[in-house]
Amino acid sequence: MVSSRPAPPGHKTVTTVTASTRIDIPLHPAKPSYETMNPRSAAVEFMGPLGAGAITLTTPLFAYLLYVGCNERLGCPSPFAERLYTVDANDVAELVTRMLDWKAHAIYVAWYAYMVLCWRVLPGAWVEGTVLRNGKKQVYKINAFATLLLTTGLILGLLINPATSSKGQELLSWMYDRWLGLLTAAFVVSLLQAIAVYAQSFTTGELLALGGNSGNFVYDFWMGRPLNPTPPSAPYFDIKQFNELRPGMILWWVLDLACLCEQSIRLGGLYRVTASMWCVLLMHGVYIFDALWNETSVLTTMDITTDGFGFMLSFGDLVWVPFTYSLQARYLAFHPTFLGRNGTLAILALEAVGYYIFRVSNKEKNDFRSGKDKKNLSFMKTKSGSRLITSGWWGRSRHPNYMGDWIMAWAWCLPTGFSTPITYFYVVYFAILLLHRQMRDDHACTEKYGEDWKESDLTIPVPAPAHPSIMSIDEIQVVPATEQDIPDILRLIQELAVYEKEPDAVTATPELIKENVFEKKYAECLLAKDGAEVIGMALYFFSFSTWLGQPGLYLEDLYVSPSRRNAGVGKLLFGHLGRIAKQRKCGRIEWRVLTWNEPSIAFYEKRLGAHPQNEWLGERLEGDEEIGRLEEFLQ
Numbered sequence: 356m357v358s359s360r361p362a363p364p365g366h367k368t369v370t371t372v373t374a375s376t377r378i379d380i381p382l383h384p385a386k387p388s389y390e391t392m393n394p395r396s397a398a399v400e401f402m403g404p405l406g407a408g409a410i411t412l413t414t415p416l417f418a419y420l421l422y423v424g425c426n427e428r429l430g431c432p433s434p435f436a437e438r439l440y441t442v443d444a445n446d447v448a449e450l451v452t453r454m455l456d457w458k459a460h461a462i463y464v465a466w467y468a469y470m471v472l473c474w475r476v477l478p479g480a481w482v483e484g485t486v487l488r489n490g491k492k493q494v495y496k497i498n499a500f501a502t503l504l505l506t507t508g509l510i511l512g513l514l515i516n517p518a519t520s521s522k523g524q525e526l527l528s529w530m531y532d533r534w535l536g537l538l539t540a541a542f543v544v545s546l547l548q549a550i551a552v553y554a555q556s557f558t559t560g561e562l563l564a565l566g567g568n569s570g571n572f573v574y575d576f577w578m579g580r581p582l583n584p585t586p587p588s589a590p591y592f593d594i595k596q597f598n599e600l601r602p603g604m605i606l607w608w609v610l611d612l613a614c615l616c617e618q619s620i621r622l623g624g625l626y627r628v629t630a631s632m633w634c635v636l637l638m639h640g641v642y643i644f645d646a647l648w649n650e651t652s653v654l655t656t657m658d659i660t661t662d663g664f665g666f667m668l669s670f671g672d673l674v675w676v677p678f679t680y681s682l683q684a685r686y687l688a689f690h691p692t693f694l695g696r697n698g699t700l701a702i703l704a705l706e707a708v709g710y711y712i713f714r715v716s717n718k719e720k721n722d723f724r725s726g727k728d729k730k731n732l733s734f735m736k737t738k739s740g741s742r743l744i745t746s747g748w749w750g751r752s753r754h755p756n757y758m759g760d761w762i763m764a765w766a767w768c769l770p771t772g773f774s775t776p777i778t779y780f781y782v783v784y785f786a787i788l789l790l791h792r793q794m795r796d797d798h799a800c801t802e803k804y805g806e807d808w809k810e811s812d813l814t815i816p817v818p819a820p821a822h823p824s825i826m827s828i829d830e831i832q833v834v835p836a837t838e839q840d841i842p843d844i845l846r847l848i849q850e851l852a853v854y855e856k857e858p859d860a861v862t863a864t865p866e867l868i869k870e871n872v873f874e875k876k877y878a879e880c881l882l883a884k885d886g887a888e889v890i891g892m893a894l895y896f897f898s899f900s901t902w903l904g905q906p907g908l909y910l911e912d913l914y915v916s917p918s919r920r921n922a923g924v925g926k927l928l929f930g931h932l933g934r935i936a937k938q939r940k941c942g943r944i945e946w947r948v949l950t951w952n953e954p955s956i957a958f959y960e961k962r963l964g965a966h967p968q969n970e971w972l973g974e975r976l977e978g979d980e981e982i983g984r985l986e987e988f989l990q
């Protein structure tokens with residue numbers, strides 16, 4: 356769906372990527388009050404304010420711990436727990452000096468500014484997100500991938516050029532050396548950012564997140580109070596969406612490259628870098644490039660549609676993702692492991708399986724939600740008006756995308772070998788995160804969809820299309836087609852041609868359909884509709900039987916979308932055809948069916964009681980030339 360809404364200054368178009376069925380709260384004719392729009396939240400997630408407070412303190416500690424517990428100076432695992440009692444003032448002073456490294460802070464601030472600059476100057480489409488509670492939509496500039504390409508290009512340019520290669524490697528490994536300083540700088544920025552947006556949310560009257568407005572500071576600060584914070588001077592700069600994919604995700608990639616350079620320097624050249632390191636880089640790279648390439652998909656994730664922007668996301672995006680997700684690469688930089696050829700292939704195969712499930716399932720949902728579902732997935736219509744997919748990957752599991760993501764998590768950790776469990780931190784953390792998200796989402800969807808959510812729990816594999824009971828036939832309307840339906844009619848004609856194994860046979864155009872069906876009325880057409888969606892069609896015209904001395908109804912095409920079959924739509928269309936035939940005093944209804952189309956033949960003969968016309972053979976002259984040949988008889 357593409358709209359022509361006003362675009363941010365200096366930009367021509369804004370593209371809508373979401374389906375209009377996603378409005379959760381009806382638009383109020385009168386402007387609702389601030390309190391109505393932003394109801395108080397119950398502080399129930401993360402075990403309430405106490406849990407939120409604990410996690411606010413422990414996650415930064417854990418990020419440091421992961422470094423202190425696994426690094427090139429002390430080893431992995433480092434004996435820091437044993438040394439805890441013998442730590443002296445010098446150790447602490449050294450740690451603090453490295454944490455407060457001002458150069459690392461300056462570099463980090465420059466990095467953040469560079470990310471903002473890229474957002475501002477690099478070209479990108481403006482895309483609308485989902486409909487917000489206030490009926491409005493946030494617009495987002497989509498150029499994260501361009502930012503990633505530019506950054507990668509600059510770094511690779513430095514590394515590949517023989518004149519700058521060793522300098523480039525040193526420059527990047529400098530980041531590896533200043534890890535603690537960079538981590539601290541990112542932490543400070545994430546903290547300041549979270550404080551700033553929290554404080555600002557009291558002054559602007561902006562929309563608040565439904566889960567971050569409990570009135571308890573500790574809880575709301577963690578969960579995120581504002582839904583879509585923007586700087587006062589730049590209303591089109593969505594801080595939450597910017598943070599989700601750019602400064603953290605791209606830094607993760609740069610830190611991975613820094614680890615590659617560190618290993619290269621230690622082993623004596625890029626050509627000596629181990630297969631395990633290349634594997635990790637490749638797999639992280641696929642994940643990061645994929646996320647940024649599919650930037651618009653992120654607009655339908657929970658984080659963007661529902662969660663507020665608080666410390667959880669600010670810290671998660673800026674610190675947690677780059678500094679903990681790169682652990683495998685950091686470990687391999689100082690502890691190279693050697694994978695055999697089979698090990699490498701097995702890991703890459705696991706990654707491919709995980710990535711396939713992750714990508715295809717996320718795409719299925721995103722396409723479906725954006726009205727671009729080419730697979731004709733079956734779905735159930737919920738009472739809230741929104742629809743839930745019930746076939747494809749989403750018919751197999753509640754969260755197929757999580758499963759694919761977790762399989763990839765294993766593939767990322769396996770190259771580090773088995774000499775320490777620490778490098779498997781990501782698999783464990785990610786399982787907890789995804790289980791928790793699954794619970795949160797289950798809760799949110801139960802609120803949204805009520806009983807329909809439970810009904811859609813098709814975790815037991817059911818071959819698609821096999822959910823006839825889900826679509827109530829009462830909701831299907833059969834109506835005469837109008838000129839507005841021409842694109843749908845053509846779509847169904849084309850689908851039928853594909854089904855009949857003649858995908859290139861359709862030469863009908865919208866103009867021809869308009870002229871011959873709607874103006875000259877050579878044929879008529881009935882459409883089966885589920886809401887606004889056209890799911891089936893019966894196109895017919897009238898013939899004449901001399902034996903009967905009556906007209907006949909000739910059914911040229913009857914077609915029902917694959918995902919909607921076996922639910923009674925075909926019978927419904929035949930019912931309407933029967934009524935029309937009766938009204939027009941037709942003596943017969945007839946049609947043709949391909950001899951190999953056994954399911955349809957069975958339906959016609961067993962369910963409708965139709966009689967096959969085996970003694971008749973169809974004959975045809977087609978096209979100007981063949982028809983023109985007849986005129987030769989006139990000469």
Ligand SMILES: NC(=O)C1=CN([C@@H]2O[C@H](COP(=O)(O)OP(=O)(O)OC[C@H]3O[C@@H](n4cnc5c(N)ncnc54)[C@H](OP(=O)(O)O)[C@@H]3O)[C@@H](O)[C@H]2O)C=CC1
Nearest residue numbers: 656657658717720742743744745749756757760792796800
């Ligand atoms: N690497 C990382 O650290 C992380 C990665 N991720 C990844 O991000 C991706 C997005 O995750 P997340 O936003 O948590 O979850 P989902 O993308 O699974 O989104 C959940 C939402 O999808 C919609 N939905 C659920 N079931 C159906 C259905 N059957 N048909 C149609 N819509 C349905 C519902 O929203 P609605 O009905 O309102 O559309 C639901 O709230 C995942 O692949 C996940 O693995 C997530 C977190 C962290």
Ligand SMILES: CC(C)=CCC[C@@H](C)[C@H]1CC=C2C3=C(CC[C@@]21C)[C@@]1(C)CC[C@H](O)C(C)(C)[C@@H]1CC3
Nearest residue numbers: 414599645646653656658667668670671672675676
């Ligand atoms: C421990 C702690 C502070 C957790 C905060 C959670 C965040 C780290 C994650 C919440 C949702 C995320 C998503 C991604 C990264 C991690 C966070 C920010 C994501 C950007 C990773 C790449 C994927 O392709 C994605 C775009 C779907 C994904 C979106 C959610």
